[in-house]
Amino acid sequence: MTDRTAESRAASAAPAEPADAPAPLLIPGQDAEALRDHAVATLTRARARTALLTSCVDEDDLTAQHSPLMSPLVWDLAHIGNQEEQWLLRTVGGHDAVRPDIDSIYDAFEHPRSERPTLPLLPPAEARAYAADIRDRVLDVIERTPLDPGTPLLSSGFAYGMIAQHEQQHDETMLITHQLRKGPAALHAPEPPAPDAGDAARLPAEVLVPAGPFAMGTSTEPWALDNERPEHQRLVPAFHLDTVPVTNGAYKAFIEDGGYGDERWWAPAGWAQIREHGIAAPLFWRRDGNEWLRRRFGTVEPVPDDEPVLHVSWYEADAYARWAGRRLPTEEEWEKAARHDPATGASRRYPWGDAEPAAEHANLGQRHLRPARAGSYPAGASPLGVRQLIGDVWEWTSSDFLPYPGFTVFPYPEYSKVFFGGDHKVLRGGSFAVDAVACRGTFRNWDLPVRRQIFSGFRTARDA
Known part of the structure; x- marks a missing residue:
């Protein structure tokens, strides 16, 4: 999932009010107080999810890199706080920097994910305290800052919505990390309602x-x-x-018909990719005799035929x-x-x-x-x-x-x-x-x- 909203380098380099920015409109029928309440509720919902994703595993899991494709969970946690500081506390609120010393560490453009475990990251307790401190200060900014329709970052509370989206995007990347981590299930949720x-x-x-x-x-x-x-x-x-x-059931038919072994269906780069990496099924699937199994958030289970297929690349989708x-x-x-x-x-x-x-x-x-x-x-x-x-x-x-x-x-x-x-x-x-x-x-x-x-x-x- 894209987790690119409001990344560090841009926060320090871009003007707060670009002259050619398309200003969002005020939400029809919503006054400033209701808009502030909506922004606070949306940010609060995101932070509750962040807390869940980072509190259900121990510190070793938080600081480990479970895949070179993903950041350690503790990096995401502090990065969320740092983006909120740069955009809402400094840019919108006009406050002095709280932790300018960590801006470079949590700059996603400066450090690719594979390198982030080597950085001097804030340990889990410090990362949590930092993100909580920034949020407390931001709530005061929201309360005191006018929602000026002539200021693009503030019109309709755009900056608050941007940061809420940023946090939720990182929550999705953290959930991907949970799927990639080995070990028993750390997250639990009810089953989706069954269709008629x-x-x-x-x-x-x-x-x-x-x-x-x-x-x-x-x-x-x-x-x-x-x-x-x-x-x-x-x-x-x-x-x-x-x-x-x-x-999944429809996709199994493609597999059983030899779809992964037939070059006719594949874009050239996709064919090279599956051959180089030995890909023969969606990620997290494995065959056990005549049955397909998958690993889902620490649980191994049969692949359900009537569920949408998941964890396929564009090349696999195109080939199917x-x-x-x-x-x-x-x-x-x-x-x-x-x-x-x-x-x-x-x-x-x-x-x-x-x-x-x-x-x-x-x-x-x-x-x-x-x-x-x-x-x-x-x-x-x-x-x-x-x-x-x-x-x-x-x-x-x-x-x-x-x-x-x-x-x-x-x-x-x-x-x-x-x-x-x-x-x-x-x-x-x-x-x-x-x-x-x-x-x-x-x-x-x-x-x-x-x-x-x-x-x-x-x-x-x-x-x-």
Whole structure:
């Protein structure tokens, strides 16, 4: 998951109020006091999750690097506090630095993840105390600082939303670290609600999304990030899209048909990747006789056929789609399916409408530690009947991560601009590990096409 929001170098280098920044609008009908309460509640929810992820293991686990792909958990903990200090305490609040001596240590651009265990990191108790001290000071900043619509970082509390998203993104990366760590389960959660079996059985395999224009992106979502902006028109030809994400059972058929051994289905770089690393199944899967097992947060269990497939790279998703005689949807196809209302021509915030996500809409926020079964959450369906577009698994698209027409950097280039190009593929929709503040119909995630440790799945499409 992208955990790039508000990283250190940009906080010290970018002006607090860029002249060309797209100012978020005030949330309609929400006064300043309600907006402050919303910001505090969102930040508090993020901090409670951070505490859970860092208190359920011992200090050795917190300071260990469980994979060179990930930071030690204690690095993420102090980094969260350091970003909050730089953006909310220093930039927004105008306060003197509390710990300028650690800015470089927790600069994600200066130190790749593989190097972070070698740094003089704050030990767990000191990291917790530092993050708590910064939060106490920030709550005072929120109380005392006017929400000035003429100041882009403060309009609609944008800076507070940016930092809440940053913390939740790091919470998702910490959950990935928990999945990668060896040893017994440290996290527990209830199972997702089961779908109505009859309802799920009646779902069509695919849905026709009719041709026509739609409004992609946003110019009004108050806490949207720069790569989601501005709203612009896209003309999308008609296409068919899977009603639900590709399931484990469907993916097993690809494996059993020799999909990993047939070069026809693979992009050249993907074929080289699976051959070099001996990849023959999704990450964390292993075969035991005639049965497929997986490791999930310290527990080994049979792979459930009716659950969306998880931990596959873009190359694996693309190969499956080719094998099935289909393709991955483009980013604009995915967003049109998720947001366009054919009855009104409007683009919704979410598939179900403009209301904030609730438990009946989507599997979000680490409420459960797995995707829900395919066909779940009928209340979260799009107007055309596509399900589980939000939550459960990040969905790979065929699109490279590129700027929208009229893109403007805000509040600094290192959030999005430096990642634009053909190296990164776009993922949409969020996963069970994503909080609602960092997931909406316009939200764009991106990653390298080899990545498998992320909570990624996919659905397929075909031309109409």
